[in-house]
Amino acid sequence: MGSAAADALLPLDASRFAAESRAVVDFLEVYYRDIESYPVWPDAEPGHLRTLLPDMPPEDGESVDVILEDVRRHIIPGLTHWQSPNFFAYYPMNASTAGFAGQMLSTGLNVLPFMWAASPAATELEGVVVDWMARLVGLPECFLFSGGGGGVLHGSTCEAVVCTLAAARDRALSNLGHEAILRLVVYASDQSHYTFQKGARIVGIPPSNFRVIPTLAGSAYGLTADSVHEAVKADVADGLVPLYLCTTVGTTGLGAVDPVRDLGEVARQYGMWLHIDAAYAGSALICPEFKDYIDGAELADSVSMNPHKWFLTNMNCCCLWVVSPALLTSALSSNPEYLNNVGGEGAAEVVNYKDWQIALSHPFRAMKLWLVLRRYGVAGMRAYIRRHVDMAKWFETMLEADERFEVVVPRRFSLVTFRLRPRHEGRDDMEALNRKLLVAINGSGRAFMTHFVVDNKFVIRMVVGAAMTEMRHVQDAWELVQDKAKEVQATP
Amino acid sequence: MGSAAADALLPLDASRFAAESRAVVDFLEVYYRDIESYPVWPDAEPGHLRTLLPDMPPEDGESVDVILEDVRRHIIPGLTHWQSPNFFAYYPMNASTAGFAGQMLSTGLNVLPFMWAASPAATELEGVVVDWMARLVGLPECFLFSGGGGGVLHGSTCEAVVCTLAAARDRALSNLGHEAILRLVVYASDQSHYTFQKGARIVGIPPSNFRVIPTLAGSAYGLTADSVHEAVKADVADGLVPLYLCTTVGTTGLGAVDPVRDLGEVARQYGMWLHIDAAYAGSALICPEFKDYIDGAELADSVSMNPHKWFLTNMNCCCLWVVSPALLTSALSSNPEYLNNVGGEGAAEVVNYKDWQIALSHPFRAMKLWLVLRRYGVAGMRAYIRRHVDMAKWFETMLEADERFEVVVPRRFSLVTFRLRPRHEGRDDMEALNRKLLVAINGSGRAFMTHFVVDNKFVIRMVVGAAMTEMRHVQDAWELVQDKAKEVQATP
Incomplete structure (x- = not known):
């Protein structure tokens, strides 16, 4: 031009x-x-x-x-x-040919399913696809549209968390009056994603009413029902109101799993909203061998997982399912005149996704997830997940067989957490050594990993989950780790 | 397969x-x-x-x-x-070849600039592009990174509003204590987008503390400084705390413009956060002839506009600029260990966009807006906007020359608001008649328009703004409106 x-x-x-x-x-x-x-x-x-x-x-x-x-x-x-087969950092952020194709269609058609009438087929496809995913992940019927619940495709877990916190808050305040916002309490573990803390703050919960409950190695860094119960009892005794309990299947740092059923029973007892965050590990739940991890999901009010992490769905796409859509929409709905649809009056019973989310506008994300599910099929997606889990398992086995290393937390999915064992006692030495190891790994350009700190241990996180990663890349990474370990141990 | x-x-x-x-x-x-x-x-x-x-x-x-x-x-x-050249409803949601190309690159690369270290070039491009847009739109230097402010690309205005409300709220509460959340008041006009009301509710402002100030035909449905001043004084007298004032350049229903400078002075006087929502009309501000509409922007704390509406940038992309990034990030930041970057310690001064938004993750939207700006250039974008404005002007002229119709609010940008004049007195008759007219227009499949209600008038909204719309489509729409008017006036 x-x-x-x-x-x-x-x-x-x-x-x-x-x-x-x-x-x-x-x-x-x-x-x-x-x-x-x-x-x-x-x-x-x-x-x-x-x-x-x-x-x-x-x-x-x-x-x-x-x-x-x-x-x-x-x-x-x-x-x-992020799409390099040698990317083992954070959690993966999958691209794929089908995810890309779905995004192209969504971006090319560029329609907005914020209300049913503003693009009927786009709204309806979203309803179909979230029900598909709910069945795949093994959620109880109460989270499906056919069971009185339903789902929506958000951009991020944080958005899903803010919406569910607002719904829980408004349910409580409708009984207690708005002044009670100062007495509402949100519970999470020290392994929960910081989005819960951020979300609670966004919706106006006093920061001093956010409880970070410690977890221990003994429970593999999962939250225990007893520790939550203790915290809740103390708050109730102080005149506070337990509002919302965050549970995680596959925490960000270590891949830990909270016991959903036990925690669900505590939540029920105190009328708390229970959310299950399965952002990363939700993808693994499509394999029957991982289904036990969400046993008790029928006690939850909401569940979220991110197909844009480990489910071949390019950025961004977060499934949020709720048991009671009415609680969500009563916190988030509004009906200004410019959105009433002349000629669409018969559509009173339709889903209007603008009331299920923070924003009014809402990209046609369903197209993307639909493409992934159809192009790869259930069997293909299960095989994809299992291949990553197997490669992570191999990497863990190598570490375990090498006395220089220790696996810090037993692997559950495709995240391996490890560090060099101390040659001498003393924490400073170990942290410095492992930090040097990580810098050496990443500085090579041949792999990228990140770290975490738990119980004063500096832990290297190695996640298998990039779409292109094959066994040879994991083998290369293992060789790289060994070489760099030798290097950093040799230098004073 | x-x-x-x-x-x-x-x-x-x-x-x-x-x-x-x-x-x-x-x-x-x-x-x-x-x-x-x-x-x-x-x-x-x-x-x-x-x-x-x-x-x-x-x-x-x-x-x-x-x-x-x-x-x-x-x-x-x-x-x-939505991409049909005969789409004249809501506000436009532009797709374009360049916007699509940018989205393809973003989706294909699928990197996450949530922290500088997680994708340096993607973070930096975002900084460059929001500064470009700020200059184009004519914002004062205080909104640019070089002037101590800065911008971010959100997915929607609603997200931008929630973030600025949270920043304003936390600034106030840090002085007054969290209990004061019950006394904070947000002001908007009856023409403001409902996202402000929704956003205020999301961040925990009591719904009874949201003031909807009426506007009048006499001020072309713009908010007057006097009416805001009266409302604020009454609240202050009641012991409440004025927090946030919403102004709009190009309202959703009618395209009205609030007087930014006058309102900014009231906001300054009471220490309120002033936000300028230019979601639709922000695109027009790149043409010097519209610049007066944001005279006084230096009195604002934040400004937002949506390139995904009328700026050829496919869904989704909302520019948010703030004068004080520190106020935004102190409300939204957090630093869990898994996000600390080993080897990235030198980067203390970088922008980490996770602290500028609700979500942690953040698609590479800058790529899309960068493609649009480079592919079409400043001259191309100005010509694009002016062509739509000219077509809307022509449509308005046709209406004015036809005694059956009235233009309800004078056109400012590319939105024309009109209705059939009453043949007989009585509101019911007119509303029914115009409603029938709109149903007939949309039922034809040849055009799609929406409506608004102001001062009990049912108004048809005709927005020129789809990327493919040419003069012949606007001419066809005018013929269609005339034909359908004849039809509905002929039936009893």
Whole structure:
């Protein structure tokens, strides 16, 4: 495009769209082909990009080729390559051909299912897909639309948590009056994701009313019913109101699992809202061998999991299921005139997703998850998960057979937590040593891992879960860990 | 894919990725070519899709061709076609070739700039792009990173509003103590988007402390400083604490504009947080002829606008700028151990976007907005906006020249509000008549418009803003409106 007149833009001209989109597909094809050759974690300095780019966008439009060349030169070298098969950090953030195809369709159609009438088929597909996922994950019928519950596709767990906290809060305040907001208490473990603390603060719970209950190695860092019970009893004695209990299946740091049934019984006894956060491990629950981890889910009020983590669904997509949609929508609904639909009056019984979430607008995420489920099938997804679990198991076995290392917490899914054993006593030495080991691993560019600290132990986290990871990458990572361990142990 | 083994998935095999992605590009190419032939608003019954789809995903994966055929048969006919050139409803939700390309890159790379270290170039590009947009929109330097402020790309205005409300609330409570949450008051007009009311409720402001201040035809439905001042004085006299004032440039129903400078002065006087919501009209502010509408922006604490509406940036993308990032991050930040970055310690001064938003995770939206700005350029975007404004002006002129119609509120941007004038006195008759007119327009499938109610008037809203809309579509819409008016006036 030369000097830009409006007509020259033709922003959705079909053949121009196709030509430029194909150029991007070609670009990404090369990216995926070459991705192993990039250092997983870039060697970038803060501010490096700003110095390379101008202060203002160009006056006249540029060609897609020029822009893609800049992506290649300026952006790619400064990225952490989350899709690299050698990415073992955080938790995975899966891309896939089907997830990408679904996002393309969603982005291309660019419709908004915020109300049924604003795009009927998009709203309905979301209802179908969340029911599919609920059945796959093994949730009880009460979380399905057919069982009086229902689900929605949010962008993140944090959003799901804020919405459920608001629903729980408003249920409580409708009985107690708004002043009681100062007396509401939220319970989580010291292993819960910080999103619960952030979410509780966002919805106005006093920060001093957030209880972080310690967990212990003896219960594999799962929350015990007794410890929650003690905390709740103390609060009730102080005139406070237990509101919300967070449980996690597969915690962020260590992959720990809270005992859902035991905690559910405590929650029931005190009328608390029980949420199950299965952001990462929810994907594993589609395999029958992991189903016991959500035994007792019928005692929960809400469950969430992120297909954008380990379920081949490109960013972003978080399933939230609730037993009582009415509690959610009464906290989040509104009916301004500009959203009433003339001619859509017969649709009183439909789902309007704007009332299930923070935002009004809501991308057509169902298309993406639908594509993944249909393209890969249930058997394919189970095999995909099991392959990662098996590779993690192999890595754990290698560590266990090597006396230099210890596995810190027994592996449950595809996260292995390990560290170098101390050669000498003293915590400082060990932390420094393992920190040096992690820096050496990541500095090699051949793998990227992150860490966690538990019981004063500096732990290296190695998660198998990137879509491209094969056995040879895990074997390479194990060799890398051994080599770097030798290096750091050799230096004083 | 036949019977699915894990190896057969190859979720990111480069050549398979390219082949299947090209099939989707081809599908969308046909969709855009044929889009004019679809009824804009579908004739769909609630529940229609669920009966067509099975209760469970398939056991084995299916081919992309089979899935695309189902999209064609089952999904497309049930969609409201937001990208149709005959879509004149709500506000637009622009797709474009460049926006799509940017989303493809973001989705394909699938990196997460939630922390600088988690993808340095993606974080930095976001900083560059929000500064570009701030300059384009004409915001004062205090909203730029270089001026001590800064911006972030959220998914929606609602998210931006919740974050700024939380920041304002926590600033107040840090002085007054958490009990004061019961005394905080938020002010908006009866034309403000309901997201403010929803947001205030989400962050725990008592619903009875949300003031909806009436606007009048005499001020073109803009909020007056006097009316706000009166409301604030009354609340202060009652011992309440004025917290947050919402102003809008281009309201949802009528496109009204609040006088930013006058309201900013009231906000300053009482120490209130001032937010400017320019979700739709923010795009027009890139044209110098509209800049006066944000005169006084230096008195605001935050500003938001949605490139996903009228700026050719596919869903979703909302720019939020703040004068004080520290107020935002102190309400939303947290530093759990699993996010500390070994080897990234030198990066203390970097932006970590997880602390600027509700969620931890955060798609690489900057890529999308960067593509749009570079591909179309400043001149191209200005011409694009002006072309829509000119078409809306033409439509308004036609209405004014036809004595059957009245323009209800003078047009400011690309929204025209109109109705049939009464032939007989009496409100019931007029509302019914105009409602019939709107049903007839939308029922034709040839255009889709929505409505609003102001001062008991049922108003039809006609927004020019879809990316494909050309003069001939607006002319067709005008013919359609005239024909349907004749029809409904002829029937008793």
